[in-house]
Amino acid sequence: MGEIQIKNTLQGLENKYIKRELKDSNESKEQLFIQLDRNENNFGFSKQVPGAINQAISESYIYTNVFGEPLRTELAHYHQVLPDNILVGNGSFELISLIAQVFLDSTSISLTATPTFAWYRAASLLVGAKVKEIALKEHAFPLRQLIEQVDSDVKLIWLCNPNNPTGTYFSYHELNDFLKEIPENSLVVVDEAYIDFVTTNENYSVAKLIHKYKKLIILRTFSKIHGLAGLRVGYALADNSIIEQLFSFKIPPNTNRLALAAARTSLKDRTHYQYVQQAVNVEKKYYYDELSKRQIRFIPSVANFIMINFELDSEEVVAFFQTNHLLVRGGKEYGYDQWVRVTIGKHSENERFFKVLDQLIDRVKVKK
Numbered sequence: 001m002g003e004i005q006i007k008n009t010l011q012g013l014e015n016k017y018i019k020r021e022l023k024d025s026n027e028s029k030e031q032l033f034i035q036l037d038r039n040e041n042n043f044g045f046s047k048q049v050p051g052a053i054n055q056a057i058s059e060s061y062i063y064t065n066v067f068g069e070p071l072r073t074e075l076a077h078y079h080q081v082l083p084d085n086i087l088v089g090n091g092s093f094e095l096i097s098l099i100a101q102v103f104l105d106s107t108s109i110s111l112t113a114t115p116t117f118a119w120y121r122a123a124s125l126l127v128g129a130k131v132k133e134i135a136l137k138e139h140a141f142p143l144r145q146l147i148e149q150v151d152s153d154v155k156l157i158w159l160c161n162p163n164n165p166t167g168t169y170f171s172y173h174e175l176n177d178f179l180k181e182i183p184e185n186s187l188v189v190v191d192e193a194y195i196d197f198v199t200t201n202e203n204y205s206v207a208k209l210i211h212k213y214k215k216l217i218i219l220r221t222f223s224k225i226h227g228l229a230g231l232r233v234g235y236a237l238a239d240n241s242i243i244e245q246l247f248s249f250k251i252p253p254n255t256n257r258l259a260l261a262a263a264r265t266s267l268k269d270r271t272h273y274q275y276v277q278q279a280v281n282v283e284k285k286y287y288y289d290e291l292s293k294r295q296i297r298f299i300p301s302v303a304n305f306i307m308i309n310f311e312l313d314s315e316e317v318v319a320f321f322q323t324n325h326l327l328v329r330g331g332k333e334y335g336y337d338q339w340v341r342v343t344i345g346k347h348s349e350n351e352r353f354f355k356v357l358d359q360l361i362d363r364v365k366v367k368k
Contacts, residue, residue: 167301
């Protein structure tokens with residue numbers, strides 16, 4: 001008898017979703033590493049979060065409200081929608097998987113661009129759907145080309161805005177024009193995990209479009225600008241009919257009381273929000289200036305990370321940085337073989353990045 005194996009559609013994907021932890025989990029050694037590989041908010045969470053958690057912990061013996069209250073009501077006020085337009089979940093990963101489970105099957109096609117956040121593909125394949133991917137155009141989502149691929153079999157379209165890993169984005173008006181041309185039987189999911197880092201005049205969610213398009217689902221998270229990645233809180237905004245269908249099959253209850261209290265408090269702390277936003281953009285300019293001095297190409301980003309072209313094998317670059325106790329994300333898995341994605345960290349961390357970069361440059365010169 002042969003070994004039990006995962007289904008054919010998933011083979012080759014499994015290794016990509018093993019969490020990238022350090023091999024030596026010794027805490028004292030782990031603290032020596034600078035993590036610039038996961039798009040985390042290295043500036044941290046609101047100072048008000050610990051107090052909110054301490055207040056909530058006394059009621060931890062009680063199940064969390066299945067609707068995610070009172071956070072859901074706070075989010076409704078923030079986005080100027082109704083609570084019935086919001087589904088609170090255990091991070092965006094859960095919500096992406098739930099959407100795929102509820103709306104896709106083996107007869108469906110899931111459409112997205114490549115490269116983008118890889119869980120859209122994985123979640124679709126897990127439920128047996130086929131996945132069609134269109135290459136990015138100049139590192140950005142090819143909205144026109146995606147429209148041309150939509151037919152009656154396309155049930156879900158995944159859009160990442162800003163896009164991970166390239167940091168590019170499309171405007172409110174571009175999305176509105178896109179939605180006009182998508183048939184009503186195709187759902188469009190817009191993942192806005194990094195939208196809070198956009199500081200142009202278009203720094204806003206497309207939330208109000210859910211009243212215009214019942215086929216639209218928007219995903220948001222507290223993992224990025226709010227700095228609560230370890231607490232796992234995300235939410236979806238959509239027409240109440242879509243939210244009801246998703247809620248019917250959501251694990252009840254799977255958010256925790258402490259995380260909801262932290263998220264609610266963080267949402268109210270606009271001072272910290274603006275601090276992180278400004279700090280990231282100041283440090284991003286530092287990257288732009290330093291990379292330009294060294295004549296190293298990069299993709300201008302509206303998010304808290306940047307894709308850099310080292311003109312070297314990305315795995316070698318990642319390994320070199322890791323030997324210097326600094327973690328970055330290689331682009332090979334995205335098809336960007338010579339690129340590396342770097343999270344914008346605190347200034348001291350970013351200075352360390354460029355010191356290691358200069359060591360790498362010197363090493364390459366010696367080899368030549």
